[in-house]
Amino acid sequence: MAFDVAAVRAQFPILNHTADGRPPLHYLDNGATAQMPDAVLAAMQAHETTARSNVHRSVHRLAEAATRAYEGARQSMARFVGAAAEEIVFTSGTTAAINLVAHCFGARLQAGDEVLVSVLEHHSNIVPWQMLRERSGIVLKALPATEDGRIDLERLDDLVTPRTRLIALTHAANVTGAVTDVARVVEAAQSVGAEVLLDGAQMVPHGPLDVTALGVGFYCFSGHKMFGPNGIGVLRGRSDLLADMPPFMGGGEMIAHVSLDRTRYAEPPMRFEAGTPPITPAIGMAAAAEWLTGQDLAGAEAHLAALTAQAIDGLSAMKGISVIGPSGSQARLPVISFTMDPLHPHDVAQILDSHGVAVRGGHHCAQPFMDSRDIAGTVRASLALYNDTDDIDALLHGLEQVRALL
């Protein structure tokens, strides 16, 4: 049976909410934040109205229910990425997860040790490493991009050295949608005993995965891009790595015992979760993971590949538009960046917005990549499984209007 996009759309209240007099919403900014289905909204509402309490503290009924729900969310996230529950640290998002690794794994690095990123990274996978370089004198290197917007893995051979301790790359690039060939990265890392961190922020909205099979030490992602709430994310760290890392922040929940002289820290993952965690968001994120896992993911993939082809074909036929990124459908996400010469991405995005088409224009927090192309930014249409051919038609039609106006 064909993928039933109408049935998916019906589950997203925001897509069916038309504000007074406005055109219907064509939401193509999922790479920034995806929308939440009823199932996620309901799970959070149910928790807030029946079990709201703090976790790991009190013994009363609500506290136990909250603790069970929060630890249940951890188990759901563990299943979603193919890890053990003890390997799942809840953070506030991808950015916080990468910063946690930069601090705590980074604490074990010496001056001269190397971290390898790429020019296609989101700022959240560049700046924490620059800050670590300031603190401890590590060497930060970057893989360049290929002409079609992929990380140039041919360069692994000369950029990975015996001093490489970590290769930190995006699993899928938020500007170009290119999916990284992880096996090749892991092989290069293993050849020198380095670890691999993947930024999975853009990858996880496309379904569960198996980090253990991928062979990576760290995997970071956000709730709000995978149909969950914001303010929540996950760091999955392999248990031996987490066990060897000092804590990030100090406070409640992360301790085994505190005296005024000395504190013994809790075991992972609690060691890395100081303070009251984002309990309801964790429950929402787990509901999103379960909702997503229950979708027709093979159908969604084919559906999104068809929409991507429709968009790329339409864009390629328009004068002055250049798609920045892979042209084929292999190893790419439904994330389509383009420039519209000589127009500025914000002007294009603004006019599209007046037609109800929500895209993002700008540098997408990937300025090094933009600089490498000498452009200020791109217009980016990033699709989720609830998008349909009407959305792509609206995008293409809107771009014709932009052309006519400017």
Add this chain to the structure above:
Amino acid sequence: MSEIYQTAFLKLAGRASGAGRLDAPDATATTHNPMCGDRITMDLKLDGERIVALGYEIRACLVCQASASIVGETAVGRTLSDLSEQREAIRAYLKSESEAPVDYSDFEPVKAHISRHHCVLLPYQAIQDAVSAAISD
């Protein structure tokens, strides 16, 4: 249709008044808009507090280009404190706290788009950055 991009506004941006670098400026700086990566390099020749020549090179959206055109058409002959006042007046206008400063009436539709306010102010920020850079030299 997006209300921002009316004919007068597009003409203003298209004029690119004042665009082009100056030889041997007294003050220069490149200022970026962190939101979008736009940039403007501003060159000034100064006689004390007074701007006697101004030029710039810009890579930016139409909103920023239009604002830069106004700067190019009006800044020469004015003092740096005039321009700081103008900047504050624009800021207040965008927040609907006051009427449009002279020349900015075509920016009325921009007020509703908070994400674009920075674009309007960027040329003024660049002037300030150029002056600060010259002082610290």
